[in-house]
Amino acid sequence: MAGDLYALDFDGVLCDSCGESSLSALKAAKVRWPDLFRGVDVGVEEWIVDQMHILRPVVETGYENLLLVRLLLELQISSIRKSSVSDGLTIERILESWSALKPIIMMEWNEDRDSLIDLFGRVRDEWIENDLSGWVAANRFYPGVAEALKFSCSEIYIVTTKQKRFADVLLRELAGVTIPSDKIYGLGTGPKVEVLKQLQRRPDLQGLRFHFVEDRLATLKNVIRDPELDGWNLYLGRWGYNTEKERQEAEGIPRIGLLDLPDFSEKLK
Template identity: 35%
Template sequence: MKGTIANQPTILALDFDGVICNGLKEYFETAWQTYRDIWSQADKAPPQDLAEKFYRLRPVIETGWEMPLLIAALLSGVTEDKILQEWHAIAHVILQETRLQSATIAHKLDSFRDQWIRDDLASWLNLHSFYPGVIEKLNSLINSPTQVFIVTTKEGRFVQQLLAQQGIQLPEKSVFGKENKRPKHEILHELIAAAKTLPASLWFVEDRIKTLELVAQQANLDTVKLYLADWGYNTKDERQAAQNHDRIQLLSLAQFADDFSTWG
């Protein structure tokens, strides 16, 4: 890897879901209600074991519109192993069979979430939890030399709502959400290009190994330090893959909450 890396980042880029916030309960409720709407499901309550299956399979989801499809796949009898191995192909088949567009599903999902927030913000917020030590870590960085950015596929306004509940007010320009419609590696490159402190040292924490692998393939990001959050939405095989990768380091929650010098 080219260049030298400081023992502390000048820029810390963080994914949100699975790194800062655990929103599994909210995901499932939103996905279930969206599924009910699209598939005209009369039952208000989901099958008893559906939520736990959904939680286990959350690592396959890349963007929110896939979540109701995951429920559809499970209810149609697709096994968990098959979903783990062939999710993208399965999702494509469901779209073809139902003649649905991903944009249509995304709109319904976001509309349900927006309505929920308008009607009962407290119950929506209460289905989210923040991983231990993460809010304290963010607070410690607010006035430090390290600039913090959130780079996520979640809508930026939802991120701001959740952080505000914890007393964290990040500038709007510090949150790059789904509305930016650009790959994360492009955003990381822009952050380096716009850095106030040079040379920029960017560290990126993400819970999806495929995202980190794509960043590692970019020649213009060869000095970025890459971390897979082992507490996030990933599988044992993905964590093993991170340990075998020459650019990606496996990061524990205890390390994340500690001083940067412990990050390896």
């Protein structure tokens, strides 16, 4: 069997979902912490959503958006602060230190990862049920990506930390693309490193050239650390949720190729 297999991240590679994820996180945060949001005006909410666009590169899994929304609220309203990290905290420091800040606020707020994941999913489900067109419209596929997916001659798999049902809805409703369910690996299917191993071990995929396209440098570095995945061609999408500093770092890593959006669409075709 000859040809190419592309394992593609979803958010930040195929779809710009930052608008939807930020608004869903704000809705979910109001459900989770109603007392904190009582009396918060529209101006503060709009500021939070604006900052979420800047902070999107730090998010690995969707529930983290809720934590960021609450942390941003604490930055704006000192009287509700319950975390030791809030005083003097800046957007720049969150970008640089999110992996260190996250466990501290999770502990100090007494929050549970699985509960936040469940809540975030339920809020999205309710939005979809009540206003499918509005939910879909809060997302967008990057230019040229939908067409590239439709006409690709390669084997396409989606490997994402997004819940599978949401990726499937957006592919069908927004991109007009149907990808079989068994080719979408979403939240709960294990770390991306393990999914890539599953794919390369499958007898029916032997002989293919394996390619993995991500927008998170940390994820690509995890792949590089695992010798079992030495056969994968790795790419960082410049258009996705990463920073200039991360792109510069990636340029110095021989295993990683940096892709621009037109090059990515051309590769898929």
